[in-house]
Amino acid sequence: MAARPTFPAGLALDAHKQQACGTPIVELPLPPQVVLALDQGTGYSAEPVVTVGEAVAAGTLVAHAGHPYASAVHASLAGIVVAIETREAAVPSGRSVCIVIDGNASNRIDDSVRPVADLAALSPDELVQRLRDAGIAGLGGAGFPTATKLAYARNLGAHTLVLNGAECEPWICCDDALMRSAADDVVLGALILRRAASAERCVIAIEDDKPAAIAAVTSAIERLRDEALTLAVVPAVYPQGAERQLITAVVGVEVPAGGLPADAGVVCQNVATAAAVAHWATRGEPMLSRVVTVTGSGVEHPGNVRAPIGAPLAALIAASGGYRDTPLRLIAGGSMTGRALPSDEVGLTKSMNCIFVATRDDIGSRLEAVEVPCIRCGDCAGVCPAGLLPQQLLRAAHADAHDTLRQLGLSDCIDCGLCDYVCPSQILLADRFRDARRRLQEAAAMAQKAADARERHGLRKRRQQEAATAEQQTFESVRDRARRPDDDSAGDSN
Amino acid sequence: MNAGAILIAVLVAATLAVTLGVALGWAAARIEPNADSLVERIDALLPQTQCGQCRYPGCRPYAAAIASSAAEIDRCPPGGEATVRALAELLDRALRPLDPEFGVPKPAQVAWIDEARCIGCARCLPACPVDAIVGTSRQMHTVITRQCTGCELCLPPCPVDCIELRPAPAVSRRYSQPRAA
Incomplete structure (x- = not known):
């Protein structure tokens, strides 16, 4: 096979996908309760529009997306709102305000859920707004609102929509399973997204280790016969599915540092997001469920589960046969970029593509790793897909040298974790970089606040001076007027 | 080596020293640093x-x-x-x-007005160096948290002690949670 073009560096990893990928997608029975986090993974929360005690139907809007980085949340279960409170949640901050809904057996569906009849008549702007109202968010792992991304793409004139079906992270195979079972949905969603983004063409990118998905999507494209839609098979190299790396591989352009993909004329969406868009178009259903991989050596029957957003993770694990062995960690995401979860009581979020129940067999080598000093082997620079110098960055991060960190391009780190994966000294480089990025952001925020305070203090001083001058002038004019009659009378008498 | 050459060398060096010295002295006196x-x-x-x-x-x-x-x-x-x-x-x-x-360093803080206790005396308004308090006479006042520098200058003028300092909200939305696996 001829070498396929891709991004520089990266590394082929053990995929660990066979565990979960053999069986068809399981539908989770409706759980008795859902916990809907208002922060669906971006750090920005939607605002509740229901109150405790209110009855909701499946598909009722329960939280409105005020901020462009928040996504609207809909009830995934018909029932009664029993609590709106801050709880542990499967988001980076670990906590979010959650709306808790106790299900009743009615299974009532909200009146707003009906097929989009006027789909073809909607303008791209209206389409973007409708997707925002439907709470469609990126299912690839970031949970970023699709409408916001599409709006950026339209403003900057993106010409290509890249549909990300690479799914490069070890252990995760929910997109693979979805493409195999619902390729027609993916392709239909791709066309709607392309129109919403006003892009000329759409490329669906799939890694070459997913032959069944490639075959399914190929035949779906053939059935549809749309010339704007093509398939790109990319090599299975981690992190192929990272947005910037995939764009380089598929379109052949590099997204500028500090810029958005739209700056390079590209907008990227996940294949599962496209399938959710198709769901919305054909059934009018807002984003109420997603397919998630439940895998790892600590679960009895690894597989893919379609579950309502907000379903407790324990229910998903139970649907996969429950725990076995001695699970060490419950991880949201795969083995490279996953985050540890606080418990299995948290609700499923739109950004969670994998529940990885890890045992010592899966992650033991990392847990027992002892960090030793850097030996300057340079392996980290060799694999960095962003072309950074992790060694130099580490030194600068230790010294907290902000200018150096900026010059070395810390903000271009995509947090893929390959540098610590290859490090023979077992240094947790990516953790340090994530921490350093936070410190840089904090320093920038503090500098901005100081600049604002300086300006406001300056304005206040000027205002005080002007007031003092005005008072002085008033005093002088009053004094002058008080003296003038004497002068006038003196003049008259003369 | 003759004495004339040595004399010329010494003279050149001495002239240079005197000229540069005078120039530098003049510069130090006349050209003030910005x-x-x-x-x-x-x-x-x-x-x-x-x-x-x-x-x-x-x-x-x-x-x-x-x-x-x-x-x-x-x-x-x-x-x-x-x-x-x-x-x-x-x-x-x-x-x-x-x-x-x-004084000693403290964690970042911002002022907060207990609006139920505020009597609307407006005394804290002129005290704020960055105009971060909104209010007027006989109306409840409040602090614009985003602009408050936590300077504490609004505390002494308050006759009812309804202003307190609270930890400043986080400035970053990034979290550095360690990698799980």
Whole structure:
């Protein structure tokens, strides 16, 4: 096979996908309760529009997306709102305000859920707004609102929509399973997204280790016969599915540092997001469920589960046969970029593509790793897909040298974790970089606040001076007027 | 080697020394360093709380005092050690600990008004160095958290002690949670 073009560096990893990928997608029975986090993974929360005690139907809007980085949340279960409170949640901050809904057996569906009849008549702007109202968010792992991304793409004139079906992270195979079972949905969603983004063409990118998905999507494209839609098979190299790396591989352009993909004329969406868009178009259903991989050596029957957003993770694990062995960690995401979860009581979020129940067999080598000093082997620079110098960055991060960190391009780190994966000294480089990025952001925020305070203090001083001058002038004019009659009378008498 | 050559060399060196000496002396006396730009650079390193703990009325006056060597660099508790270090580096002065006489560093804070207890006396409004309090006579006041520098200058004028300082909200939405696997 001829070498396929891709991004520089990266590394082929053990995929660990066979565990979960053999069986068809399981539908989770409706759980008795859902916990809907208002922060669906971006750090920005939607605002509740229901109150405790209110009855909701499946598909009722329960939280409105005020901020462009928040996504609207809909009830995934018909029932009664029993609590709106801050709880542990499967988001980076670990906590979010959650709306808790106790299900009743009615299974009532909200009146707003009906097929989009006027789909073809909607303008791209209206389409973007409708997707925002439907709470469609990126299912690839970031949970970023699709409408916001599409709006950026339209403003900057993106010409290509890249549909990300690479799914490069070890252990995760929910997109693979979805493409195999619902390729027609993916392709239909791709066309709607392309129109919403006003892009000329759409490329669906799939890694070459997913032959069944490639075959399914190929035949779906053939059935549809749309010339704007093509398939790109990319090599299975981690992190192929990272947005910037995939764009380089598929379109052949590099997204500028500090810029958005739209700056390079590209907008990227996940294949599962496209399938959710198709769901919305054909059934009018807002984003109420997603397919998630439940895998790892600590679960009895690894597989893919379609579950309502907000379903407790324990229910998903139970649907996969429950725990076995001695699970060490419950991880949201795969083995490279996953985050540890606080418990299995948290609700499923739109950004969670994998529940990885890890045992010592899966992650033991990392847990027992002892960090030793850097030996300057340079392996980290060799694999960095962003072309950074992790060694130099580490030194600068230790010294907290902000200018150096900026010059070395810390903000271009995509947090893929390959540098610590290859490090023979077992240094947790990516953790340090994530921490350093936070410190840089904090320093920038503090500098901005100081600049604002300086300006406001300056304005206040000027205002005080002007007031003092005005008072002085008033005093002088009053004094002058008080003296003038004497002068006038003196003049008259003369 | 003849004596004439030595004499010429000595004369040339002496002439050079005298000329350059006079030029440098004149320059030192006539061309003043740009004091304003130095004040600006010092001011840029100060935290802009405008709290007056340094006993100058604001950050810029303190910067001017540092520039003219009227004040030491150890008087800014809100800036903490980091500011002292940055100032020492900029001015090539010896690093020294903060002088506790001017206060001790505290975590970032913002003022908060207990609106139920506020009587609307408007006395805290002119005290705020960055106009971060909104209100008027006989109306409830409130602090614009985003703009409050936590300087504490609004506390003394309040007759009902309804203002308190609370930890400043996080400025970053990034979280550095360690990798799980």
